[in-house]
Structure formats: C-alpha cells, structure tokens
Amino acid sequence: MALAVDSAGYSGSHPAVRILVAGDSYTGKSSLIASAAAESFPGNVPRVLPPTRLPADFFPDGVPVILIDTPPGLENGGKLKDELQRADAVVLTYACDQPITLMRLSSVWLPELRRLEVVKVPVVVVGCKLDLRDERDQTSLEEIMSPIMQNFREIETCVECSAATMIQVPEAFYYAQKAVLHPTSPLFDQENQCLRDRCARSLRRIFVLCDHDMDGALNDSELNEFQVKCFNAPLQPAEIAVVKRVVHEKIPAGVNQLGLTLTGFLYLHALFIEKGRVETTWAVLRKFGYDNDLKLRDDYLPVPSTRAPDQSVELTNEAVEFLSGVFRLFDADDDGALKPAELDELFCTAPESPWQEAPYKDAAESTARGDITLNAFLSQWALMTSQDPQCSLANLIYIGYGGDPASALRITRRRFMDRKKQRTERNVFQCFVFGPKSAGKSSLLNSLLGRSLSKTNTTTGECYAANVVEQLRGSKKTLILREIPEDGVKDVLLTKEFLAACDVAVFVYDSSNEKSWKRSRELLLEVARRGEESCYAVPCLLIAAKDDLDPNPVAVQDSVKVSQKLGIEAPIPLSTKSSDHNNILRRIVSAAEHPHLSIPETETGRNCKQYQQLVNRSLIFISIGAAVTVVGLAAYRAYAASRSNSN
Structure with a gap:
C-alpha cells in the first residue's frame, strides 16, 4: 500500500534527535556538520564545533536535530563514552581519499562502539571528501560496505558525500534521523530477510x-x-x-x-x-x-491511574462476555477447552502470548493435554487484570475488543467501606498464603487448580494460582492464591501498603510438626500486627496441613488457643487423602466475602481499641456536659431577661 505516497511522515513524539559524529582525524567531521547547518561550504571551520542544531523544518519529519562533534581520535575515551550514552544515533565518518580511514572503521571504531556498549543505537557510515577520491578507483560503495555491514549489523546504511560540493550532505544526517524515528531493527530481520x-x-x-x-x-x-x-x-x-x-x-x-x-x-x-x-x-x-x-x-489504554491501595481492578461484565465469546470462537472442535495451538492462535494478533512467563505460566487449571477450560481461561484474565490492568486491557484490544476501552475495567470499592457495610461487591478475591517451608502451601495452590496434592514439589519463589470457586448457594467467585515465600515475608511487610491488595490471608503449617506450627504462629502474629499498624487488617485463617499424618499434640492444642485468643476460626484441616478440597476453598472465599469477620486482634491492638473507646466516651461526656452548660446558660439568660422586663 501507500505506493502513491512519497513520504509517510512522522506521527510520534520526539523532542530532538541527538546525533554524534565520530571518526578519525581529518575525515571531514566538522566540515560535514558546518556545511549541513549553513547549507553551503564555509571557508574556515574550527577543529571541533560546539553542539549544532538543525531546526524542526530542516527534514520532512518535523523533528529538530542536534549534531555533536567529537575531538580527533579516541584519546578522550571518557568524554566519548559520555556523549555516546546520550546519543540517539552515531554518524561514523571516513575520508574517501584516505582508504586507511575506511579500514579503521571495522578494525577500530566499530569494535570500540561495541566495547562501549552503544550498539543499541543505529550507526550510519558516511564517506566524506567524495570530491577528492581518486578517479581511477571504480569500486562501488555497495562492494566496499557489504562485508562490513555483514559483520556489524548495527549499521543502518552508508552514504558518500562532499561538503565542498554539497553532494548528499543533508542526506547523511537525514538517514541518521530516519534510523531513530523509523528504526528498521524492530520490524525487520536483516540477516534472515x-x-x-x-x-x-x-x-x-x-x-x-x-x-x-x-x-x-x-x-x-x-x-x-x-x-x-x-x-x-x-x-x-x-x-x-x-x-x-x-x-x-x-x-x-x-x-x-x-x-x-x-x-x-x-x-x-x-x-x-x-x-x-x-x-x-x-x-x-x-x-x-x-x-x-x-x-x-x-494513550490507547485508559486505565484508571488514581485508586486507593485497598481498591482492586476487575473486568466488567461486558469484557467477560466478550472473552467468553472469543473462547467459543477459537474452540474449533467445540470440546469446551482451548488447546495450546488454539490459545496461540487467539493471541496471534498480540505482541506475544502474555501467559508464557511468570506470574501467569502454570497459574490456571489445565487438562493432562495442556488444554484450558472456560473457567481457567477467565481466571487467567482475572489474574492478569488484578496484577497488571494495563497489560490486561492492551491484550483485550489486541484480540479484538471493540467496545470503549474504558468500559472493560472497573475499580472496586475500598475494603474499609466493605468492612463498614459488612459485605463486598468484589468478584475476584486475592488470598496471600503464608507459612514455613515444606508446610503445604503449594498443596493448597494445587488443590485450587485440581492437581494432585501428593505430587506437590516444594517451591522457593512466589507462585500464583487462580480458578473459579462455586459456593454452596450457587454464586461463583474467582479466587487468586499468592504464595508468599517464608524468607521474603520480612521484606514485603516493610512495605506499608503490602496487605492492601490482600482480601484474606491464610497461614499453612504442618500439623504433625511442632516447629512448623510455631513458625506459622509467628507469621500470623506478625501479619496481624502489621495489619493493625497500617490500617489494612485482613481476615485470617489457619490451615492445618498434612492432617493425614499423626498430629502433634502441642500444635493441636496451641493452635486452638491462639485462634480463640485472636478471635479467628479454629484451624481448618487439609489432607492429601481428602477428596473435598472445595470445602477449604469455599471457606477462604467466604472469609473474603465477609471482610468484617475473622480479623485477628492482638493484645496491643485490643488495648489500643479500648483506649480509643475510652477517649471517645470521654469526648461524648464532655460534649454532653458542654451542651448542658450551654442550654442552662441560655435558660438563665432568658429567665433574667423576663424578670427585667416584668420590673
């Protein structure tokens, strides 16, 4: 297309293109810059020019160019490196009448640019002093530069010019500007064409x-x-x-x-x-x-930028309906699941499949063949929306969402308002899973994904699992489990707003191991205290994993006492032999649905609460006393006034 259009122009935004001009001494760097700026060959040119600006209307793209001259040679390597780091492109010069300067491009200059790690910027090779070339030399530019460009792919193009005769002087910098504003590398693989x-x-x-x-x-x-x-x-x-x-x-x-x-x-x-x-x-x-x-x-992704830490982002019903329709469209064999090839085809218009890397890889339920159901598909989208709303919205648009982008996402109500109203309108809940190593955290995540608990491997990093949980009354909610590594708890809790994203926290421990229980108790108290201090207190549940093993008496007795003292539910048993894992998942969702319940209260928090209640009662009594005094004073004044009038 556009075969009838000479210049497409530049529609992006770039304040100015900074082009560094480098090369051997006496190759014509300064004369090239001066001739381009003056649009004629000047008589006397300084050895090194100050930064020279070409105005925005100099080239068709309407973007100004700043040309940076460099001292001769590589002696001042520190200054050269500083300038290279600030450059958008490099013009590398050689003299057409000095073949040795051309040889030094591949033996000295281009390797030096690589050593200074600036190969990410485009390089334009410019042969200066074309008017001085030996007329007997009939070698073509393509013949000269082809082997060099094969070895140094960062070279965008090459051109020969003459500052004295003004042959192709503007072109030298136009190609450099063009390489910045319209780079070839992101679009085209030169090696494989x-x-x-x-x-x-x-x-x-x-x-x-x-x-x-x-x-x-x-x-x-x-x-x-x-x-x-x-x-x-x-x-x-x-x-x-x-x-x-x-x-x-x-x-x-x-x-x-x-x-x-x-x-x-x-x-x-x-x-x-x-x-x-x-x-x-x-x-x-x-x-x-x-x-x-x-x-x-x-600017194509209108994701709300202002929201409180305890607000989350969810897909709207409109977006969910669109995704359900897309799922059915790409389910070519109508078996109720997307095969890996079908999922790849669905994302073929996106930059890449967004679920190939953490935290999304292996975070949804799949069949033995690797297929995913509609629930797993929607759960992955819910996870991506909660973790990276902008990425989620972008991928919705990539795969064909045609509605108003602003109508695809919604911001939930603040959690403190949910607690106040004793109910929530959220459809997606995020649960943080705490616990010591080998306690059974991964087993809980696998139970959400329908995987065998007995084959669970110990993990060391953060993991996610997301799936739809159906409550007994028929409602469906999406639950996201986020495993928090034991050795990372201290660091994450240093962030005041860390718990703001959590709807419910569970603490898993090996019920047959007293040490495992004690560590889980420490984590529970630590999170409870942090929640009270940060005003982001969350419902908490204890999960006694490995319930099929012989229980540790101390762990059993102490866990019940701790839960009673903190005012939360008694520990919930989890066994690899149990078939009803849904019960645990439902109880986690239920705790999230009732954000005013199951919130642990420490001794410190209880004292602070009692002190605040005492202060509030004192303020009430003071207010009532003040009101009585004011009313009495007003009544006395009215009485005195009536006595005065009667006299």
Whole structure:
C-alpha cells in the first residue's frame, strides 16, 4: 500500500534527535556538520564545533536535530563514552581519499562502539571528501560496505558525500534521523530477510481490523479506506491494480478473487522495508496506536491511574462476555477447552502470548493435554487484570475488543467501606498464603487448580494460582492464591501498603510438626500486627496441613488457643487423602466475602481499641456536659431577661 505516497511522515513524539559524529582525524567531521547547518561550504571551520542544531523544518519529519562533534581520535575515551550514552544515533565518518580511514572503521571504531556498549543505537557510515577520491578507483560503495555491514549489523546504511560540493550532505544526517524515528531493527530481520515476529503480529491485527467483512481479504473498498486512514490520500483504481499485480507476480497466494490476503499484506510491508521505505510501515503502525516497541501506546489504554491501595481492578461484565465469546470462537472442535495451538492462535494478533512467563505460566487449571477450560481461561484474565490492568486491557484490544476501552475495567470499592457495610461487591478475591517451608502451601495452590496434592514439589519463589470457586448457594467467585515465600515475608511487610491488595490471608503449617506450627504462629502474629499498624487488617485463617499424618499434640492444642485468643476460626484441616478440597476453598472465599469477620486482634491492638473507646466516651461526656452548660446558660439568660422586663 501507500505506493502513491512519497513520504509517510512522522506521527510520534520526539523532542530532538541527538546525533554524534565520530571518526578519525581529518575525515571531514566538522566540515560535514558546518556545511549541513549553513547549507553551503564555509571557508574556515574550527577543529571541533560546539553542539549544532538543525531546526524542526530542516527534514520532512518535523523533528529538530542536534549534531555533536567529537575531538580527533579516541584519546578522550571518557568524554566519548559520555556523549555516546546520550546519543540517539552515531554518524561514523571516513575520508574517501584516505582508504586507511575506511579500514579503521571495522578494525577500530566499530569494535570500540561495541566495547562501549552503544550498539543499541543505529550507526550510519558516511564517506566524506567524495570530491577528492581518486578517479581511477571504480569500486562501488555497495562492494566496499557489504562485508562490513555483514559483520556489524548495527549499521543502518552508508552514504558518500562532499561538503565542498554539497553532494548528499543533508542526506547523511537525514538517514541518521530516519534510523531513530523509523528504526528498521524492530520490524525487520536483516540477516534472515523477513519481518520480525512482533511486527508480523501487529500487522496481522491491523489487517483483521481493516477486513470489515471478515472474508480473509482486503477488497478494493477496504484497501482504499486503509489508505485514507493511514496517509490521508485515496488510492485510484489503477493504483490498486498495480499493487495487486506487484504482489501476485512475487507471491501468488498474496491475492485472490476477494482481494489482498494477509500473506500479500505482509509481503508488501516487507517490500517497503527492503526498498528503504521503512517510514511507510511505521506510519501504518503508529496510526493504529503502536509505539517503538510495537505495543499499544499508553494513550490507547485508559486505565484508571488514581485508586486507593485497598481498591482492586476487575473486568466488567461486558469484557467477560466478550472473552467468553472469543473462547467459543477459537474452540474449533467445540470440546469446551482451548488447546495450546488454539490459545496461540487467539493471541496471534498480540505482541506475544502474555501467559508464557511468570506470574501467569502454570497459574490456571489445565487438562493432562495442556488444554484450558472456560473457567481457567477467565481466571487467567482475572489474574492478569488484578496484577497488571494495563497489560490486561492492551491484550483485550489486541484480540479484538471493540467496545470503549474504558468500559472493560472497573475499580472496586475500598475494603474499609466493605468492612463498614459488612459485605463486598468484589468478584475476584486475592488470598496471600503464608507459612514455613515444606508446610503445604503449594498443596493448597494445587488443590485450587485440581492437581494432585501428593505430587506437590516444594517451591522457593512466589507462585500464583487462580480458578473459579462455586459456593454452596450457587454464586461463583474467582479466587487468586499468592504464595508468599517464608524468607521474603520480612521484606514485603516493610512495605506499608503490602496487605492492601490482600482480601484474606491464610497461614499453612504442618500439623504433625511442632516447629512448623510455631513458625506459622509467628507469621500470623506478625501479619496481624502489621495489619493493625497500617490500617489494612485482613481476615485470617489457619490451615492445618498434612492432617493425614499423626498430629502433634502441642500444635493441636496451641493452635486452638491462639485462634480463640485472636478471635479467628479454629484451624481448618487439609489432607492429601481428602477428596473435598472445595470445602477449604469455599471457606477462604467466604472469609473474603465477609471482610468484617475473622480479623485477628492482638493484645496491643485490643488495648489500643479500648483506649480509643475510652477517649471517645470521654469526648461524648464532655460534649454532653458542654451542651448542658450551654442550654442552662441560655435558660438563665432568658429567665433574667423576663424578670427585667416584668420590673
């Protein structure tokens, strides 16, 4: 597309492009900068120029350029490194009349740039003093630079110029600016000569959005609408015919009787990039909201930024209905579960599948074949929404959510209000799982995911599990279990707002091990105290794991006493042999649904509460006494006034 458009322009935001000019002495660095700024060759050029600014209207993209000259050679390595770290691009010069300076690019300068770890910025190689080259040298630029560019992939392009005759002087810096504003690397794999995976996924989403009749091809009307949206200029019928012919000649599958296929659409963009028109593809991507990392820009993701620490984010009913529909659409064999291949296909228009890494990997229930049910699918979305609302919203849009993005998420009521009203409106509960090592925390998480408790392995890091829990009265809630490693408790509790995200905390211990119980008790008291201090107190439950083993008498007796003293429920038994794990999960959900109950009260907290009640009663008595005094004084004055009037 856009074959009728000469320049796509730049639609992003960049304050200025900072270009560092480096190279051997007497290769023409300063003359190149001075000629570009003056648009003519100046007579006398200083050895090193101060920073030179090219105005925003100097190049078509409308972004100013700052050119940084460097001292001769590499002697001042510290200053060079500082400037390189601030640069957006590097122009590396050699002199066309001095072949040794060209050889030193690959033997000295490019290795030095790599040593200074600046290969992430694009490099443009510029041959200066073209007018002084030996006329007998007929070697082409491509022949010279091809082996160097093979070894140093950071080189975007190369050009030869003459400051004295003003041949291709502006182009030298235009290519550098272009490499920054329209980088090739995120889009195209030069080594394999193909679109990068994330670029192809982004273009596939754009294709799907433009394929309004969903027939798998862009017809002439859809092609024209795409062209107008991206470039503000329509395509004439003859131009559309040329596009199709070009594609069909190279890729027959790129065009069918219905129009341009996805294969053809991707081929066109690869062709643009190969021909040096990478700005065309970037114009398309930016028009559809993508940033330089090929992810949706923040302005496309209206996630509420102001919310209290004890408020959470959930999907709205509208978003859940959309996801349920998407699940059914991609469940090709209609077996009520998505196979890994079907799930990959569902996320093929996202930058990558969001559930391949922690904390989402293995956090949902799956079958022996790795398939996930609708409940597991929705639970994964609930987990992602609670942990990273922006990521969740972005992926909703990637897979085709067409409603108002602001209507996909909702902010829950503050938990202290839930406690005050003695009920909650939340549909997703997050439970923190505390306990010593080998106590059975992982068993609890596995029970939520329907996995065997007897095959549980000990984990050392944070793990998550999410699934739907059906209550006895028929309501369904999503429960997220977050395992807190024992050795990380002290650090996380130093954060005042850590418990704000917790709806209920459970403390797991090995009921056959007195030491395990004592450590769990310590953790319970520590969390209870922290909750009282931070005003983020949460319901707490004790879980006596490994109940099928011989119970430890001290653990049994002391756990009951502690629960009674703190005012929470008696310990709940958990056994690998028990078949009714749902009972434990329901009780966890029930505790979260009643946020005013099961909150432990320590001796310190009880004393503070009694003191506050005493203060409040004293204030009430003082207020009543003051009110009586005021009323009595008013009555006396009225009486005195009436006596005075009667006399």
